[in-house]
Amino acid sequence: MDTTYSTPSPAPQAASTSEAGVIRPGRAPGRAGNSVFTALSYGAGVIIMGLLALVTAFLVYRALPALTASAQDLEGVSFMRGRDLWGYVAPLVFGTLLSSLLALAVAVPLSIGVALFISHFAPRRLAQGLGYLVDLLAAVPSVVFGLWGFLWLMPLLDPFYTWLSQGPLGFVPLFSGYTAPAKNIMTASLVLAVMILPIITATVREVFLQTPTLHQEASLALGATRYEMIRQAVLPYARSGIVSASMLGLGRALGETMAVLMIMSPGMTTSLHLLQAGRHQTIAANIAAQFREAFGLSVDVLIATGLVLFIITFVVNSLARWVVARRGAVYGGVGRAGRRRRA
Template structure:
């Protein structure tokens, strides 16, 4: 009798996870119903035109203009820029820890790398405001403007240092331990026989890592990158503190912008109309669905390499 009761208790604990996710989805769908009826899917793509200036009119709750296009744009730009910065560094860290690091340093370096994932996002945001943004404003941004300003992607239109680029840098730091840890896990899962076979054919150490390890772990590495993307898409506080929070679309990555998570954090408490709250909830629903899909895909790709096997200590 006690065993049967314990079995049912554990079964209910497992079902509670599905119930929580279902309740969150139900509430988001219910609260965003008004926006869906008024805008539909065009909410994420359309933009009204201001009759006085003939410029796009994206987000103006006072006058009842709602378009999530600048938030979707800001989320995608900052997330993919963060991947461009963090992926090479994260893979390099994983390769060093797995294949090249002395055993005496491996545990300490792995611990410090994973410790970055435990730091609260608001602490990252404060560090970015007081340290990163001044560095970008004084040194990095002027260099980018001088060398790459001709592309139009690094225009000199934001002297504050805030903007897409600052958000991308802080996001890159935040997702680096996630990508690095999972990449290390899938690299460890590659059998040692693969390494030995490549070395036996006369390959150098780098050729062994490139062809015997990275090539066999590439699906899992892609999964780790996608999982990092999922974290970047949903990050709120750190991005909110440095992105500038301007509902506009700019070609320059140094310009102010905003993201889907940032606009919810900034405006939901102050929303006074039902349509405004419903529009913000619709943004949250879209972010919720995208995050679930991205994380599920990433976990599946990592599982394809590891097959659920625990990481081996080398």
């Protein structure tokens, strides 16, 4: 019986590099493009860090003359009115934090309610329209909000402030001593609340929409009402997102200038009388009001107050990023939990 042996065919040779469209062995396609993209990405990150370092260095360098100036030198700064530097900065920090926290206290509950209505209650077309309106509200210039607050909101609030001050709550220091017009920190805070409302609403809405559908359906299947489902499934899942959105809104309120400058009558006290005009001032509005006629050491003093505002804003935004990373919520990136899953 004849046995036939098959001769193994030779292994295919690598194609010549001269042939068009043939990839050379050992070289992955697009490697050069990946290298360029990686270099550009690293370069963009370095540029951002470099800009932040340059801004910090500029503020510190220009603020040093004011930080190291003697009390005698600071007496020549007219708007300080005989105060030392920290005695001048403290009321500004107080007014900035107070107005921002009041705005946050008003805006956060409203934002959560609007976001819940858009994401879980409104019909699809109505939800889309409201979403567009919220995004459009975020693009309105601050000077427009200032005009709205000055020409419409202040006259509207005057009777209400009068009732608070002279009515049953008049004995409370927060509401006592009101005199028209309503150019006080409370009115400015309400305008700030309207300004940060779309930022918080848009962020919280996206977090609500990311709630797993299975969690919501399981809650409803167990007999929960829609309110109970939101309280048990949606809000716990979105807690970290609500915190981070609130921090972002707070960062916007801290740096707002024009609306506060147009509405609030300035003062340099640390008073808790919310309805009295001429009691409070914010850092950003004070810089805008004084910078035009400042010169010499006066400019350095204003830049020093700007450095304080920069530090406060940086701390607030860093805290927001820390909350996002700790809870695994997503806003402009992935949190720690998301990075683990992706890895």
